[in-house]
Amino acid sequence: MSGILVITQQKNRMSAETLAAGQQLGAALNLPVSAAVIGTSDAGEFADKKLDHIYTVDDPLLKAYTPDGYTAALEQLIRLKKPQFVLLPHTYQVRDFAPKLATRFQQVLVSDVVDFRAAPGSVVMVRQLFQGKLNADVKFGGEAPYFASLQAGAFRAENAVRADTPVSVESVPVQLDASKIRSRPEEPFREAQRAVDLTAASIIVSVGRGIREKENIPMVEELAKVMGAELAASRPICDNGWLPMERQVGSSGQTVAPKVYIAVGISGAIQHLVGMKGAKTIVAINKDANAPIFEVADYGIVGDLFEVVPALIEEVKKAKG
Amino acid sequence: MKIIVAIKQVPARDSQLRVDSAGKWIQTSGLSFEINEPDAYALEAALQLKEKNGGEVLALCAGPAGASQTIREALAKGADRALHIEDDTLNDLDTLAVSRLLAKAAAAENPDLILTGLQSDDLGYGQTGVVIAELLGMPHATLIMEVEKKDAAVRVKRELEDGWFQHVELPLPAVLTIQSGISKLRYATLMGIKRAKTKEVKRLTAADLGVELQPTITIDRVYAPVRTKQTQILEGSAKEAAAKLVEKLKFEVRVL
Numbered sequence: 194m195s196g197i198l199v200i201t202q203q204k205n206r207m208s209a210e211t212l213a214a215g216q217q218l219g220a221a222l223n224l225p226v227s228a229a230v231i232g233t234s235d236a237g238e239f240a241d242k243k244l245d246h247i248y249t250v251d252d253p254l255l256k257a258y259t260p261d262g263y264t265a266a267l268e269q270l271i272r273l274k275k276p277q278f279v280l281l282p283h284t285y286q287v288r289d290f291a292p293k294l295a296t297r298f299q300q301v302l303v304s305d306v307v308d309f310r311a312a313p314g315s316v317v318m319v320r321q322l323f324q325g326k327l328n329a330d331v332k333f334g335g336e337a338p339y340f341a342s343l344q345a346g347a348f349r350a351e352n353a354v355r356a357d358t359p360v361s362v363e364s365v366p367v368q369l370d371a372s373k374i375r376s377r378p379e380e381p382f383r384e385a386q387r388a389v390d391l392t393a394a395s396i397i398v399s400v401g402r403g404i405r406e407k408e409n410i411p412m413v414e415e416l417a418k419v420m421g422a423e424l425a426a427s428r429p430i431c432d433n434g435w436l437p438m439e440r441q442v443g444s445s446g447q448t449v450a451p452k453v454y455i456a457v458g459i460s461g462a463i464q465h466l467v468g469m470k471g472a473k474t475i476v477a478i479n480k481d482a483n484a485p486i487f488e489v490a491d492y493g494i495v496g497d498l499f500e501v502v503p504a505l506i507e508e509v510k511k512a513k514g
Numbered sequence: 515m516k517i518i519v520a521i522k523q524v525p526a527r528d529s530q531l532r533v534d535s536a537g538k539w540i541q542t543s544g545l546s547f548e549i550n551e552p553d554a555y556a557l558e559a560a561l562q563l564k565e566k567n568g569g570e571v572l573a574l575c576a577g578p579a580g581a582s583q584t585i586r587e588a589l590a591k592g593a594d595r596a597l598h599i600e601d602d603t604l605n606d607l608d609t610l611a612v613s614r615l616l617a618k619a620a621a622a623e624n625p626d627l628i629l630t631g632l633q634s635d636d637l638g639y640g641q642t643g644v645v646i647a648e649l650l651g652m653p654h655a656t657l658i659m660e661v662e663k664k665d666a667a668v669r670v671k672r673e674l675e676d677g678w679f680q681h682v683e684l685p686l687p688a689v690l691t692i693q694s695g696i697s698k699l700r701y702a703t704l705m706g707i708k709r710a711k712t713k714e715v716k717r718l719t720a721a722d723l724g725v726e727l728q729p730t731i732t733i734d735r736v737y738a739p740v741r742t743k744q745t746q747i748l749e750g751s752a753k754e755a756a757a758k759l760v761e762k763l764k765f766e767v768r769v770l
């Protein structure tokens with residue numbers, strides 16, 4: 194077995210990040226890198242990247258995503274091409290099928306990888322534990338192929354090397370049996386139109402579970418008001434109905450890039466960070482000096498938000514005169 | 515409908531974590547533990563399905579002896595009985611090995627539905643439910659927000675990225691991984707706590723299940739992440755720190 198296979202997901206920006214990571218791993222291990230495109234015969238955005246091959250896997254049964262269909266198709270591709278490493282973007286879709294695919298090979302997907310250290314004969318995957326509070330080095334074992342999925346934003350798409358010569362595109366036929374596809378997916382949909390557009394805000398004050406109770410929300414609401422900011426929240430706040438869903442920032446909410454993002458009592462789980470990492474300046478107010486939010490913060494106040502927020506309201510009022 | 519809910523015990527959410535002396539896991543002495551948050555929602559979903567459609571809810575937990583606390587709580591909330599695969603070495607295993615244990619124990623019960631949380635707050639691999647489904651030859655769906663029982667099927671609402679959703683229908687038996695926050699969690703009543711004491715907890719070992727405890731992937735080292743960004747920590751009392759922040763926002767960031 195040899196080589197690295199990157200399994201892409203159409204119309205998902207994380208595919209290009211995974212491709213760049215695949216190229217880095219290939220360079221470190223001296224292995225050729227190929228990409229697989231599923232559900233279309235069009236190599237699309239990957240055609241200009243430096244790759245050994247692009248494999249397109251197309252079939253009417255792959256038009257709509259199902260874990261059964263994707264797993265069957267990719268199992269056949271992997272058995273045919275025998276890569277040593279299979280890399281995937283850690284998208285919601287990959288979370289859905291990749292553990293199943295790895296199990297077919299008696300393997301375990303090393304999921305949500307943020308970095309790796311690789312030299313011939315030694316590959317270590319780095320991933321987070323405890324929602325980002327600790328890191329772990331993970332080693333593969335057993336027989337290849339070795340599977341890993343990569344966290345959003347952990348590798349830079351713009352590092353992907355372009356091809357100097359056209360990449361060979363090979364269509365790989367697969368045998369799929371409609372009766373073995375057990376789930377019936379319906380059309381994806383969005384709930385009611387969003388009334389709040391957080392993406393236009395230049396200052397965002399965002400509140401997390403550190404606020405403890407619904408009754409305490411008005412305090413951050415006031416901070417937002419005096420600062421002329423939009424109010425946003427982490428997911429648990431919206432799940433509890435303390436603020437409407439449309440104010441949620443993160444992978445299942447809105448992605449924002451304001452001038453200033455002030456995170457109040459938010460721990461900084463990756464699903465939240467992907468929604469606000471693009472802010473120009475990030476301020477974190479948290480009582481836990483080890484909270485992962487400080488990984489991305491430009492300014493931090495380590496303290497009790499119930500003391501800091503009222504003080505901040507006063508100081509902002511003073512500064513605005 | 516017979517529903518199995520796989521639950522895991524993890525360190526309480528705001529725990530201060532320290533790496534153990536071997537550098538391979540955390541120091542667990544002195545920590546308090548609780549049910550993995552998404553698993554609490556899986557249990558809630560199971561109890562609601564039972565209330566609507568009748569049947570039985572079984573809590574299935576692989577963990578050390580101390581996990582019996584979390585199992586009792588599940589029984590107190592309304593699970594009918596429990597299976598405890600007792601083992602102290604599960605931290606050295608990986609998802610596949612643990613899923614083999616869970617799948618083997620679940621299969622003996624012939625469930626219609628198996629629910630798990632979508633990921634654990636400690637390891638966070640996010641795979642156990644999917645791997646159990648594959649081992650048992652059952653269909654599955656992940657990141658589930660709603661479950662509706664049909665004749666011999668379930669219709670579920672899956673979460674997709676960026677505020678998108680999708681309905682999927684699956685024939686039973688099936689495995690679902692449940693998203694956090696999808697409903698309000700119930701508290702155990704006094705009556706429930708009393709009754710939990712009389713409910714059956716069946717203890718099993720890996721040997722009983724005939725599963726070999728052999729990991730495929732291994733954690734080599736656990737450590738505090740290295741900070742890549744220079745965070746300016748604004749020191750002092752709340753008032754002093756607030757004043758410093760306002761100054762930064764006014765004169766350096768220029769937004770006030």
Ligand SMILES: Cc1cc2nc3c(=O)[nH]c(=O)nc-3n(C[C@H](O)[C@H](O)[C@H](O)COP(=O)(O)OP(=O)(O)OC[C@H]3O[C@@H](n4cnc5c(N)ncnc54)[C@H](O)[C@@H]3O)c2cc1C
Binds near residue numbers: 429
């Ligand atoms: C598939 C998936 C999608 C998700 N999508 C999203 C998403 O879109 N958006 C999102 O936000 N999350 C999302 N999540 C959830 C995410 O993983 C975290 O659980 C969530 O972001 C945690 O929210 P939090 O930081 O408010 O709460 P916690 O993690 O509980 O953090 C609370 C923080 O408050 C601090 N604190 C407590 N009391 C005080 C005090 N008095 N003063 C100061 N600080 C205090 C604590 O130190 C802690 O750091 C998703 C998860 C999954 C699995």
